Amino acid sequence: MAITYTSGEQVEVYRFGIGATILIPLTAVFLQAFLPLRLHFFSIFDLPLLVTISFAIARRSQVAGIFTGALIGVFQDALTHQPIGLYGISKTVVGFGASSLGIKLDAENAGTRLLLTLFFYGVHEVVYFTIARGLVSLHLEWSWQHELGSAVANALLGVLLYALLDRLKQRT
Amino acid sequence: METVLGRYRNLIVLVGVLFAQVLGLAVQVKRTTDIESSRLIRVWAVGAVSPLEKALVWAQTSTGKLWHNYFYLRGVRAENRELKQRIEQMRIDQVRMSQDADQARRLQALLAFKEQFISQTRAAQVIGSTGSEQSRAIYIDKGDKDGIKPDMAVITADGIVGKVLHVYRSTSLVLLISDQTSGVGAILDKSRLQGILRGMPSGEIALERIMTDEQVPAGELVLTSGGDRIFPKGLPIGRVTKVSPGSDLFLNVRVKPSANLSKLEEVLVVTKVDERQIAPELAGPARAADVLAERLPSVPPKPAEPTAAVATGAAPQSGTGLESKPVQPKPKAPAPAGDGSGTAPVARKAATPAPTGGTAAKPTTPGGAAKTPEKSVKPPVEPKPQPPAVEPQPQPAAQDNPQ
Numbered sequence: 001m002a003i004t005y006t007s008g009e010q011v012e013v014y015r016f017g018i019g020a021t022i023l024i025p026l027t028a029v030f031l032q033a034f035l036p037l038r039l040h041f042f043s044i045f046d047l048p049l050l051v052t053i054s055f056a057i058a059r060r061s062q063v064a065g066i067f068t069g070a071l072i073g074v075f076q077d078a079l080t081h082q083p084i085g086l087y088g089i090s091k092t093v094v095g096f097g098a099s100s101l102g103i104k105l106d107a108e109n110a111g112t113r114l115l116l117t118l119f120f121y122g123v124h125e126v127v128y129f130t131i132a133r134g135l136v137s138l139h140l141e142w143s144w145q146h147e148l149g150s151a152v153a154n155a156l157l158g159v160l161l162y163a164l165l166d167r168l169k170q171r172t
Numbered sequence: 173m174e175t176v177l178g179r180y181r182n183l184i185v186l187v188g189v190l191f192a193q194v195l196g197l198a199v200q201v202k203r204t205t206d207i208e209s210s211r212l213i214r215v216w217a218v219g220a221v222s223p224l225e226k227a228l229v230w231a232q233t234s235t236g237k238l239w240h241n242y243f244y245l246r247g248v249r250a251e252n253r254e255l256k257q258r259i260e261q262m263r264i265d266q267v268r269m270s271q272d273a274d275q276a277r278r279l280q281a282l283l284a285f286k287e288q289f290i291s292q293t294r295a296a297q298v299i300g301s302t303g304s305e306q307s308r309a310i311y312i313d314k315g316d317k318d319g320i321k322p323d324m325a326v327i328t329a330d331g332i333v334g335k336v337l338h339v340y341r342s343t344s345l346v347l348l349i350s351d352q353t354s355g356v357g358a359i360l361d362k363s364r365l366q367g368i369l370r371g372m373p374s375g376e377i378a379l380e381r382i383m384t385d386e387q388v389p390a391g392e393l394v395l396t397s398g399g400d401r402i403f404p405k406g407l408p409i410g411r412v413t414k415v416s417p418g419s420d421l422f423l424n425v426r427v428k429p430s431a432n433l434s435k436l437e438e439v440l441v442v443t444k445v446d447e448r449q450i451a452p453e454l455a456g457p458a459r460a461a462d463v464l465a466e467r468l469p470s471v472p473p474k475p476a477e478p479t480a481a482v483a484t485g486a487a488p489q490s491g492t493g494l495e496s497k498p499v500q501p502k503p504k505a506p507a508p509a510g511d512g513s514g515t516a517p518v519a520r521k522a523a524t525p526a527p528t529g530g531t532a533a534k535p536t537t538p539g540g541a542a543k544t545p546e547k548s549v550k551p552p553v554e555p556k557p558q559p560p561a562v563e564p565q566p567q568p569a570a571q572d573n574p575q
Contacts, residue, residue: 030221032303033311034228040434043305062182070189078217079300080307081337081345081353084210085197087304089190096186132306135194136201139352140306141373 012108014058014169024165025051025072033079044150046121048072050158052091053120054165056098057107065102069095083136090127094120110159117158121151215340218311222343225299226313233297290404292444293327294318298436299343308351308371309334310436315342323402325442331408331430332356332396333439344441349409350375350433357399358409358427360388366397369409369427377410379425386423388415394427404445 016024028047036043052072056065073091077084098120107113125147132138177184200210296312314320316339324336326346334354338345347354349371356369358379365388367381382388392412398405410429418424 026220029303030224033221033300034225034303036301036303037298037310037436043301043303063185066182066186066189070193074193074213075217076303078210078214079221080302080304081309081347081351082304082307083197083200084213085193085200086306088193089197092186092189092193096182128306131197135197138306139373143374146374 012171013060014171016055016058016169020168021055024055024168025068025075029072029075029079032076044153045157046124046150046154047161048076048087049091049094049121049124050117050154050161051165052095053098053117053158054162056095057102057113057116057162058165058169060099060102062096062099062103065095065097065099066092067095069093082132082138086128086132086136089131090124093127094124097123110163113159113162114155117155118151121154122147125151214338218340218343218345222299222311222313222340225311229297229299229313289446290442290444291446292442293440294320294443296320296326296344296439296441298439302345305375306352308348308375308433309337310346310348312344312346312439312441313342314441315340315344317341319443320344320441321443325403325407325445326439327403327407327442328431328436328439330432331410332403333431333433333436335402336441346439348433349429350377355400356403356409357397358394359397360412361393361395363388363392366399367425369394377427377429379412379427380422382423382425384417384421384423388412388423388425390415404442 025048028051032045032047052065052069055068059065059068069091070088073086073088074084076087076091080087098116101107101116105112105116107116129140129142132140196210294314296314296318298310299313300311302309302311312326320336320339322336322339326333326335332349334346334348334351336344337347349356349369351371352373354369354371357366358369359366360379360382363386365382365386367379369377369379372378379394390412394409394412396403396405396407396409408430410427412425413428414424414426416424
């Protein structure tokens with residue numbers, strides 16, 4: 001598992017087609033809403049977050065990462081009964097962070113992706129809980145055990161998902 | 173200046189996007205009662221996702237029905253035989269239970285209970301969830317055009333599920349009882365202790381506000397209390413699984429919901445609840461007076477003395493007080509007798525059977541005996557002045573039983 005520090009010139013920048021840009025986040029949010037009904041354990045995954053990280057790392061553009069995270073997060077928020085913006089802000093931060101790191105790291109191998117997903121899942125949850133408790137006054141309970149388990153599960157699924165999404169990205 | 177903007181462009185965009193979202197959150201938090209500020213976004217999001225969910229659920233249900241109804245019929249004959257036997261057993265149980273129900277209804281009428289009846293429900297299919305562990309809610313395929321309104325109760329045959337939170341045109345968002353923001357008025361079946369049912373962050377359900385000095389056995393049934401004005405009283409919620417001392421002198425009571433909230437497929441939305449007080453007439457043929465009369469067989473039948481009875485107010489022999497109310501004379505407004513207003517016969521009706529106390533006539537004509545005291549309770553329903561109660565007009569026989 002090698003995390004190599006590379007210069008800006010060495011990293012490859014990718015883009016996704018318009019169809020993929022719209023349909024992949026839509027499908028992720030849809031599956032996130034639909035699958036837990038049939039497979040209850042699936043609620044520990046956060047597919048929209050994995051898509052945000054994947055897009056941000058591949059594009060390596062901070063502005064694109066910010067807007068991708070914000071739009072996916074707001075879309076996810078709109079399906080819940082809680083105020084819109086909780087997931088939006090969390091995923092905006094993750095999108096910015098992932099694209100910033102994507103510029104500096106070679107995120108093409110599975111090990112790097114695993115660690116990146118673990119890290120950004122943690123960032124996402126910390127931001128979400130902070131806003132939910134501090135700004136919206138939701139009584140959410142933080143459980144280390146649950147969060148660590150979810151982080152590992154999401155990281156493993158992320159590695160598989162990124163490999164799948166690699167097929168859809170195009171070199172600029 | 174341009175250099176600074178160009179250099180920190182990404183950071184400025186980040187701060188701008190975050191600031192806009194925080195501002196939006198603040199607006200929504202301030203308006204806690206309505207969702208109008210974010211309704212458009214929610215409608216778009218639900219509109220984008222729900223058609224696909226509906227299509228998938230429809231395809232899945234159709235395939236399942238096709239398989240189970242036409243192909244997978246193994247063991248149907250044996251199952252049919254077993255079900256017939258169960259029906260026979262249930263018929264026997266039903267007879268016993270209907271007797272109990274009749275008795276309960278009579279007693280409720282005596283106590284003037286108000287009952288809530290689920291008079292109309294709407295079946296709905298669960299098509300999706302919110303996909304978030306922090307928002308335990310589901311989407312159903314019925315919405316505004318199907319008559320669904322916010323705050324309607326959602327139940328299954330096993331127990332309650334939640335309440336309708338947001339209604340869209342053809343879908344609705346149902347907040348589950350396991351969500352942290354939900355609250356249900358609950359009562360323990362045997363001990364009749366009341367509390368509030370709340371969802372926990374872990375998805376479990378806890379019954380709050382039960383004092384530590386109370387005894388709550390594991391396995392006890394938890395029902396809705398009706399106090400929240402959403403769920404009708406008496407619906408099953410679940411069973412107590414664990415009781416432990418909590419904080420602030422309250423017990424920590426965990427409840428396992430009767431309905432399987434993680435595998436919901438079809439639910440019922442309670443679209444209409446009737447609340448009515450059981451009228452004495454609805455209490456069935458056996459009235460309280462009859463019950464009491466049956467239990468007091470030693471009361472001797474008195475010879476009818478209508479005049480005297482009417483004059484004294486004719487307290488019944490049983491002395492329950494129930495029968496005595498209607499025949500209280502109110503001689504405040506002495507109207508002329510036989511004015512044809514209709515009040516006089518009523519008063520007389522009330523007065524006439526009183527001397528017998530509902531017991532004397534019974535052995536001879538059971539049907540009539542059941543009717544006679546029933547009339548004696550009628551006057552309170554029409555609290556009009558009853559001036560001629562003292563009036564001894566000699567026409568009662570014909571007017572008492574005009575039928």
